[in-house]
Amino acid sequence: MITMNDKATWLYYYGLCKFKTDHHDSAYKHVLNSKILFKELKREKDIADCNILLLNILSHQNDLEFEKSNILSELENYAFKDKDTLALISVYQEIAINYLDNKKSRESLKYFRKIISLYEILGDSLGVAHHNMNIGTVYYSSIKKHDSALFYAKKSVPILMKHKDYQNLSYNYNNQGQYYKTLKEYKSAIEYYKKADSLTLKEFKVKSKVIFYENMSEVFLLSEDYKNAAFYLDKLNILKDSINDTKQNIAISEIKEQYDNATLRAEKAESEASRLESEAKRIQNRNLLFSALGLILFGSITFYLIQKNTKRKQKLAEQEKELETQKLSTVLKEQELMAIDAMIEGQEKERQRIANDLHDDLGGLMATVKLHFNALKDKKSPELYDKTNILIDEAYEKVRSVAHAKNSGVIAKQGLLKAVSNMAEKISASNKISINVLDHGLENRLENSLELTIFRIIQELITNVIKHADASEASIHITNHEDSLNIMIEDNGKGFNPSQITKTKKGMGISSIDKRVEHLNGTMTIESEPNKGTNIIIDIPL
Numbered sequence: 001m002i003t004m005n006d007k008a009t010w011l012y013y014y015g016l017c018k019f020k021t022d023h024h025d026s027a028y029k030h031v032l033n034s035k036i037l038f039k040e041l042k043r044e045k046d047i048a049d050c051n052i053l054l055l056n057i058l059s060h061q062n063d064l065e066f067e068k069s070n071i072l073s074e075l076e077n078y079a080f081k082d083k084d085t086l087a088l089i090s091v092y093q094e095i096a097i098n099y100l101d102n103k104k105s106r107e108s109l110k111y112f113r114k115i116i117s118l119y120e121i122l123g124d125s126l127g128v129a130h131h132n133m134n135i136g137t138v139y140y141s142s143i144k145k146h147d148s149a150l151f152y153a154k155k156s157v158p159i160l161m162k163h164k165d166y167q168n169l170s171y172n173y174n175n176q177g178q179y180y181k182t183l184k185e186y187k188s189a190i191e192y193y194k195k196a197d198s199l200t201l202k203e204f205k206v207k208s209k210v211i212f213y214e215n216m217s218e219v220f221l222l223s224e225d226y227k228n229a230a231f232y233l234d235k236l237n238i239l240k241d242s243i244n245d246t247k248q249n250i251a252i253s254e255i256k257e258q259y260d261n262a263t264l265r266a267e268k269a270e271s272e273a274s275r276l277e278s279e280a281k282r283i284q285n286r287n288l289l290f291s292a293l294g295l296i297l298f299g300s301i302t303f304y305l306i307q308k309n310t311k312r313k314q315k316l317a318e319q320e321k322e323l324e325t326q327k328l329s330t331v332l333k334e335q336e337l338m339a340i341d342a343m344i345e346g347q348e349k350e351r352q353r354i355a356n357d358l359h360d361d362l363g364g365l366m367a368t369v370k371l372h373f374n375a376l377k378d379k380k381s382p383e384l385y386d387k388t389n390i391l392i393d394e395a396y397e398k399v400r401s402v403a404h405a406k407n408s409g410v411i412a413k414q415g416l417l418k419a420v421s422n423m424a425e426k427i428s429a430s431n432k433i434s435i436n437v438l439d440h441g442l443e444n445r446l447e448n449s450l451e452l453t454i455f456r457i458i459q460e461l462i463t464n465v466i467k468h469a470d471a472s473e474a475s476i477h478i479t480n481h482e483d484s485l486n487i488m489i490e491d492n493g494k495g496f497n498p499s500q501i502t503k504t505k506k507g508m509g510i511s512s513i514d515k516r517v518e519h520l521n522g523t524m525t526i527e528s529e530p531n532k533g534t535n536i537i538i539d540i541p542l
Contacts, residue, residue, distance in 0.1 A: 004283075008037035012050060019057050020203040028057050028252045044078055051075045052090045059097065060204070061252065068094065085122060089115050096134070105142035109135060129159035133172055140179055147440065147479065149179050151486055154537060158525050170199040174212055177219070186223040190216065210239045416451040417442050420458055420476060433466060434473050441480035446542070450520070454487070454540070457516050461489045461536060464510075469493025469534060480542075487538040495528045 015030035035050035051071050058068060072094050079087035096111035112134050119127035136152030139145045153176050160169040177192035193216045201208055213236040220229035414422070417439055424435040445451070458476060465474050471493030479486040501510055510526075517524045522540035 004037055005041060005043075008034045008041065008043075008046065011037070012046070012053070016053060019053065019060075022204055022206050024057050024061055025252050028054065031057065044082065045084075048075060048078045048082075048084060048087050051078075052087065055090060055094055058252075059094075060207075085118055089118050089127075092118075100138060100142060103142060105138050108138050108142070112138065125159050126163045126165060129156040129163075129165075130168060132156045133168070133175065136175065136179075140175070140182070146179050146182055148481070150176065151479070151481065153179065154525070155539065157527075158523075166199045167201055167203055170196040170201060170208065170212075172196075173199075174215065177215060181215070181219050181222070184222075186219050189219045190223075193219065206239055210236060213239065415445050416455055417478065419451075419455050420478070423459065423462070424476065427462065427466070433471060435462065435476065436474075437476045437478070439478045441482075442478060446485075453516055453520065454485070457513055457538070458487065458489070460513050465489070465491045465493065465534075469495075471533070483542055485540045485542055487540070489536045490533065492533045495530050495532050495534050497530065498526045498528050501526065 011030045011034035015027045015034060017027075018024075018030060019027035031050050031053050035047055035054070038046040038050060051074055054071055055068060055075070072091060075087055076091045078084065079091055092111045092115050096108045096115070099105075099108035099111065112131050115131050116128050116135075119125075119131065132152045133156050136149040136156075139152065140149035153172055156172055157169070160166075160172060173192045173196035177189045177196065180186070180189035180192060193212060197209070197212045197216070213232045217229050217232040217236060220226075220232065417437075421437045424437050427433060428435050446454075462474065462476070465471055469491045471491035474489065474491040477486070477488040477490070479488075514524055517538055517540070520540045522538055525537040526534070527537070528534040
């Protein structure tokens, strides 16, 4: 016989299925009924799961005036009582969204960062990536700092790709398209909208496509490509006909009203034994109606739950094994960092020794040679003397400049930005490639050894562009985000397939660059396609 718990479980999963296929009114109805049954069974954890799903359903409806405080209050009380981190994350998310809706962007960012801290404690890098996207949305929609919005969106991409989270990757690409549209970079906006549309969506397919096509139609209109604007507007209208948000909103409101009325009736009739008896009979009769379908679905759900439990146990075993691997990896990484430190220190000592030798030995020798050649002045070849003297003066000055450059370093005197700008200016003077340097927030100097390392990283990347990219233009973006430094190297060269670069096979000097970045606890992301240029993003914590 089907139990009340079986029925409540079936209603929850059926509501979840309806939610993911954009039938939000039906989803709301079934999850609400599941919550009612779980309340009768006093299953607090299952009630909390229902509340989390109800909040998600309501947040996906447009123009729905709905009071969520009761649901939020129930969820918050449960989260603090049972120390349920996921429930607490749902509470913080609703608070953050509420602050954003009320134009309190700083408070919204505060709660999104709290959520990221909780996901970091759980070791959930995918959750961190999702809420970095939310932070980017706050910067775009409320604070109007579009460069920061792009930074956080791009920061999430490698993790989404690693976990094959194509659903949120498509949302990320759509967001980047919006950011580029605001910056009036319409070509880049269209590129990212098409990336979003190209990914296969498993959930909310229709509503997502409506958003993509609406954005694409608008940006084609702004770029005066009326043919494509009309094409995507037509696709948008076809999809909109298959969705009726207004109808779903009315249905959800009616269900909510029915639920509230039923709750009031239940409270008034709590002392009436006869009503409780009739309610029990009603539930029993309703259970009989669902028995046939329930038996079939219950078997499937039971199998799913058993399989899920088995996978959970396997995952725990894998996590234990991964922890051991991480411990070994940490030891090896520490040894590698020590080796890199020793190598850098040795390189600096060798440069110092070369500088001293050039200045003290060769410099002194050239000065002596010059004295000897002065003796030629009284000879009968003044022309030979003049030529020789000029050559010796030139050689002596070169020795002094090399010694000074090797000894003090271009960074020590001028700083990172000036050094990079000088390098770009000298390379651009060849008229073979034009290099632009764009900086944001670099008013103050960084620590000298850090500037030196970053300069060498940029120098190696630009060398790669010159040698391999066949590019005519390149850009160096250096942005100081207070707690991190973002470096982005872009070129319009021939590009390549980044998947060909692996940890065991890194070409074009990528391995040495990667080790320098890793030594600074930073990350490096490579975005490239054949014949579409290359974009390398490096994030270094300060």
